[in-house]
Amino acid sequence: MQNRQFNAQQNRNGMIARGSATAPISASATKVLRNTYTLLAMTLVFSAIMASVSMSIGLSQGASLICSLGALALIWFVLPRTANSSAGIAVVFAFTGLLGLSLGPILFHYLQFPNGSQIIMQALGGTGLVFFALSGYVLTTKKDFSFMRGMLVAGLVVVVVAALGAMVASMFGVEVTAFSLALSAAIVFLMSGFILYDTSRIVNGGETNYIMATTGLYLNIYNLFVSLLHLIGAFSSD
Numbered sequence: 001m002q003n004r005q006f007n008a009q010q011n012r013n014g015m016i017a018r019g020s021a022t023a024p025i026s027a028s029a030t031k032v033l034r035n036t037y038t039l040l041a042m043t044l045v046f047s048a049i050m051a052s053v054s055m056s057i058g059l060s061q062g063a064s065l066i067c068s069l070g071a072l073a074l075i076w077f078v079l080p081r082t083a084n085s086s087a088g089i090a091v092v093f094a095f096t097g098l099l100g101l102s103l104g105p106i107l108f109h110y111l112q113f114p115n116g117s118q119i120i121m122q123a124l125g126g127t128g129l130v131f132f133a134l135s136g137y138v139l140t141t142k143k144d145f146s147f148m149r150g151m152l153v154a155g156l157v158v159v160v161v162a163a164l165g166a167m168v169a170s171m172f173g174v175e176v177t178a179f180s181l182a183l184s185a186a187i188v189f190l191m192s193g194f195i196l197y198d199t200s201r202i203v204n205g206g207e208t209n210y211i212m213a214t215t216g217l218y219l220n221i222y223n224l225f226v227s228l229l230h231l232i233g234a235f236s237s238d
Contacts, residue, residue, distance in 0.1 A: 047222075064103075
């Protein structure tokens with residue numbers, strides 16, 4: 001009798017667990033998700049336009065670096081103060097526009113390859129495939145990936161330190177091609193993890209500000225695209 005009661009309780013617990021895994025997304029989370037994807041789509045289009053402008057005017061590498069630094073300044077010092085107001089939307093567009101401008105010289109470099117346009121399209125397609133596959137998985141399963149936070153932050157620190165080291169080494173003429181490719185591969189995996197983590201935070205109510213959510217997902221997509229571009233370009237050229 002006790003065994004039957006125990007088994008029945010276990011079955012109920014299993015049904016509850018399975019039910020919670022497929023529970024619908026809350027109304028508040030759905031609103032944040034909708035606003036995030038809408039703003040993300042708009043900023044991606046705007047960023048692409050700015051990248052086209054950058055290539056058309058022949059933006060220099062130095063100006064590209066200044067744009068990147070300006071974007072970082074906005075996200076570090078301005079966005080946290082404006083994320084809860086309508087001004088935050090303007091900051092997000094300014095931030096993504098500057099990063100779009102900074103992409104111009106990179107895209108122009110790959111367009112000089114015989115198969116440059118194909119490389120860029122493959123990187124775009126790969127970025128879209130990874131983003132939609134991982135986001136779709138989270139939206140379907142509603143799985144909570146908050147446990148990945150520590151690993152992702154640690155990985156980000158390692159990647160940033162390694163990138164700075166590679167930059168310094170290249171300034172002194174040290175060949176870092178293989179290391180640079182390994183770093184790009186690491187960034188691809190790291191950004192894939194951040195897509196899972198950031199999307200799950202929205203779905204499970206951990207992120208309630210769609211402006212901050214958009215910024216996080218945009219950075220994931222941007223870094224994923226640039227890293228895939230580097231990898232595909234390296235393996236597609238002689």
